[in-house]
Amino acid sequence: MMGSMSTPDAAPGGPSGQDLGRPPTIYDVARVAGVSHQTVSRFLKGDSGIRPKNHERVTQALNALGYRPNLTARSLATRQAHRVAVLIQALDQLGPARILQGVILEARAAGYLLDIVTVDATDRAALDEAIRAVTSQHIAGIVTLASSDEMTDAFTRAEFRVPVLIHTETEDSVVGAPEHLRGLHAIVDHLVGLGHRRFFHIGGPPSWVASRNREHAYLAALERHGLTSLGTAHGDWSAPSGYSAAQTIPREAGVTAVVCANDQMAIGAMRALTVVGRRIPLDVSVTGIDDIPEAAYVQPPLTTVRLAFEQQGRRAFRRLLAQLGGAQELTEDPPAQLVVRASTGAAPLG
Amino acid sequence: MMGSMSTPDAAPGGPSGQDLGRPPTIYDVARVAGVSHQTVSRFLKGDSGIRPKNHERVTQALNALGYRPNLTARSLATRQAHRVAVLIQALDQLGPARILQGVILEARAAGYLLDIVTVDATDRAALDEAIRAVTSQHIAGIVTLASSDEMTDAFTRAEFRVPVLIHTETEDSVVGAPEHLRGLHAIVDHLVGLGHRRFFHIGGPPSWVASRNREHAYLAALERHGLTSLGTAHGDWSAPSGYSAAQTIPREAGVTAVVCANDQMAIGAMRALTVVGRRIPLDVSVTGIDDIPEAAYVQPPLTTVRLAFEQQGRRAFRRLLAQLGGAQELTEDPPAQLVVRASTGAAPLG
């Protein structure tokens, strides 16, 4: 009926098919550019075999329409999900939260969505259930940041068709003195330098890989100085557990240095020691690991080691990505840095 | 030709078409159940108009194959994303992290995926950029947990086609004494009961809604007792800023109670006060808000208010869901609870 023939668009009201109600598709782009949708698809894919003229026209059409790819459709067609499940123990601990932060950053950069699931790593049933729930979804891979043995067990128990990356502090670095263990060495060196000879350790739950690594590093560092530990008590990473653990230190042992596996427990331990009248650092020195924000402001300020959590997270995700055939890994070892504050001092005489 | 007629399955090799390499689709289910794929779809949708016989057969086929719906395909067909963007300031603060935890839980329960973006709320450009990035995706809605004015501004500046839920502590509860403000009232009541009359406040950044709410509640609580505040200093929620803020308290003002807007700043403040020789709680009482895990183990243990962060998060997400036409809201007000510890004591005489 009407004269217009260039735009076989039956929809009335639109000036030139520029802005339709729904977001533009590659077909819209193709129409505007005067090419086939496949050419647009190829362009988007970064294909090189496109003639300059078309390349140009597609580019223009693309930002004329403000095209955004529909990731859902792409996923459906390629049948690969840009979605990764993250199993994490708890968000309310600084370390894990920061690691997660790193994972989030890296995932966003790579265009992946995260399916974050918090799990109680000590509850096998809940763990299995969570894994089942997660794997019944369409996901590209799994990252786990809660690295207890129960967790690892649960994962080896289940069968997966997707790559799983079990993040532990030392993932790969078991060989070759990983940085954070170097951090622990630095702590022990620092204390020995202050004259300490009688050490006690407050570690995390024995079933955690991180606990064992840290304890192991502590013992190794002592050994390097020809010293042995007077004992270890295990907490659960929390301040209360550090408090209880410190109470188990035998009074008569003459411990002058308490090395804790994280700051929270160190804070609890300091409290327990203070309560029984031991002065920090005059009578006993206490150290932590993590350098939580409060560490500098507790009484006395805590000597600790600052770890690059965020980078650990980035690395974990990158590693998974590598398994998925994506980008290459991040290889730099996350640094660790000794932070000396007032909770450590010269060993008491005698 | 053959006797079997119940399974018109031409595929060779498989025993009965049970386990093919790829995950089963509704077509597979339909074939096994001997109905059309649409019937299966209807069943999945919870449609009631299905004859008992078919209902039964579909049910059986469903779990015989272990069918899981392909959310991607569903999204494509219904063109609605089950994906919500969460804008959050920082994960390494306990409060926000726990709120996020609540959001995560609720989102999972509702079958939504979260696109978590951490933003620096003070950087307008970054903020706008983050919002643009997020909204260019196909999302159902947005929840923001970083409730500074910059954030709110950025959101009112932008146009959205999806619902946005800006979470603040007091969202709706500005009227009718929200719980956490009741918590602040409880703190003031507690201190007044101990004989304190000279109060000072260490608040968060003035641009944060939460800061203003808390300060407002603090002032209101004092007023109820016929008292006025001797002043307010603003920090940035961190321990160091609490330390600095406490240093601004004029020595000669005779302040006996310092009410801080969160625990971290309280910890910093206690340190600053101790450094200048003021004893806590003998000379001055200090209180926090949040009840972070370390609060009970700093020296002295901190009197504070425990807030139900996780529930705040759940509520925020539910509220968004309600806007999306989903489930109804959670209406219970998250509780707040005064936790009295050793950082508060009787006001000094004179």
Added chain:
DNA sequence: CCGCGAATTGTGAGCGGTAACAAGGAACGC
């Protein structure tokens, strides 16, 4: 100027669902 192979482009068919409509059956009244 034609033929031919390589390089570009276009076409058609899914990916796994849902929506709209058409078709088949059962129930019911006469």
Added chain:
DNA sequence: GCGTTCCTTGTTACCGCTCACAATTCGCGG
């Protein structure tokens, strides 16, 4: 017993994109 209506089912067509393959086009030697 038969026509009519309503209830269940089945059919067909997308959603927006990618893949495999067919159709063009281009460039160049003969």
